[in-house]
Amino acid sequence: MKQQDGSIHDLYQKGKENLNKKKIDWSYPPDSAIGASVRANRLFLDSLFFETRLLDPVDPSISCSILGTRLSTPLFCSPLSQNEFLSEEDLLLIARGVQQADALMMLGIGSEKLLQRTVNQGAKVVKIVKPYQDTELIFKKVSQARECGCVAVGMDIDHFYGRLRGDRVDRNMAFGPKSSTEIRQIIAESKLPFIVKGVLSPIDAEKAFQLGASAIIVSNHGPSAIDFSVPSTIALPRISKNFAGKLEIFVDSGFKTGNDIVKALALGAEAVGFASSMILAYMADGTQGVEALINLLSAELRRTMAATGCADLKGITGSIIEDCSSLQNKFS
Numbered sequence: 001m002k003q004q005d006g007s008i009h010d011l012y013q014k015g016k017e018n019l020n021k022k023k024i025d026w027s028y029p030p031d032s033a034i035g036a037s038v039r040a041n042r043l044f045l046d047s048l049f050f051e052t053r054l055l056d057p058v059d060p061s062i063s064c065s066i067l068g069t070r071l072s073t074p075l076f077c078s079p080l081s082q083n084e085f086l087s088e089e090d091l092l093l094i095a096r097g098v099q100q101a102d103a104l105m106m107l108g109i110g111s112e113k114l115l116q117r118t119v120n121q122g123a124k125v126v127k128i129v130k131p132y133q134d135t136e137l138i139f140k141k142v143s144q145a146r147e148c149g150c151v152a153v154g155m156d157i158d159h160f161y162g163r164l165r166g167d168r169v170d171r172n173m174a175f176g177p178k179s180s181t182e183i184r185q186i187i188a189e190s191k192l193p194f195i196v197k198g199v200l201s202p203i204d205a206e207k208a209f210q211l212g213a214s215a216i217i218v219s220n221h222g223p224s225a226i227d228f229s230v231p232s233t234i235a236l237p238r239i240s241k242n243f244a245g246k247l248e249i250f251v252d253s254g255f256k257t258g259n260d261i262v263k264a265l266a267l268g269a270e271a272v273g274f275a276s277s278m279i280l281a282y283m284a285d286g287t288q289g290v291e292a293l294i295n296l297l298s299a300e301l302r303r304t305m306a307a308t309g310c311a312d313l314k315g316i317t318g319s320i321i322e323d324c325s326s327l328q329n330k331f332s
């Protein structure tokens, strides 16, 4: 891993300033007023503290294998798609930063050309297909992912209402709910490891497992799917308790730091997704910013593992975190 100067929060700050300079009014920087589920995730993460184990320190290893792919760090860029200020070219450059840091890149809505170019430039790519009403379109996108050389494919099942923006839903025309029968067919057709994104209950985790999924992402989709859905950090241990070893379990929604990664792994995740943080890092310094962010997150992850006696990622268990939420009133 490359030695990285600067701090994570400097990157976020610079990304926000550059967005402002471009007069881009983006309603989802991670620390602004956002959906309840993401706020609750933040509150919960901030109430978890580490039990340090400082004598006989270890030199931790953070390399891992996710979806059959070796990575230098257990984190991924959560699926991103084009928006008001991100072009496909920008997504390609974000993916390059992710690739340079040897992490995993996930792409959402986007053309086959973007997918192929991202894979061709050497990134390890996962395609997350939307829950289109048109099932034939889903089959087409899934086979494109396979032909382009993606390491896995999946679907964000939580987006069938469309995209939530505050109290408005947009982009809802093309999406629809999916049945188990359809998902089973899609998984069988994919012939790649399949990820179900947006699982927040043991009931959906059980279905995903029965239908043949390899992995799930425990996710609130940031603030843009179902507000007041149970926070992903709260759902995670309940799901992990029953499905660790059966499904690969990933998490996203509101994670910002390397310490957050340690907490997520202690709660039962195998890898952690960052979306809006990647955008801010990209807005700060382009491809280099994305690479820098991943290096800084990974360095903080390693430092905290060393301080808590975790020699490798499997060594991160619930025993190293203390839930101090009951003390919060006393602190304030």
Ligand SMILES: Cc1cc2nc3c(=O)[nH]c(=O)nc-3n(C[C@H](O)[C@H](O)[C@H](O)COP(=O)(O)O)c2cc1C
Pocket: 078, 079, 080, 081, 082, 083, 086, 107, 108, 109, 128, 156, 197, 219, 220, 221, 222, 223, 252, 253, 254, 255, 273, 274, 275, 276, 277, 279
């Ligand atoms: C610009 C943008 C585009 C996104 N596009 C997709 C997408 O196409 N598919 C998807 O499953 N999630 C998509 N997401 C949601 C993210 O993958 C992620 O689940 C969510 O933002 C929570 O992570 P965060 O708190 O780190 O931002 C998008 C998020 C952003 C900010």
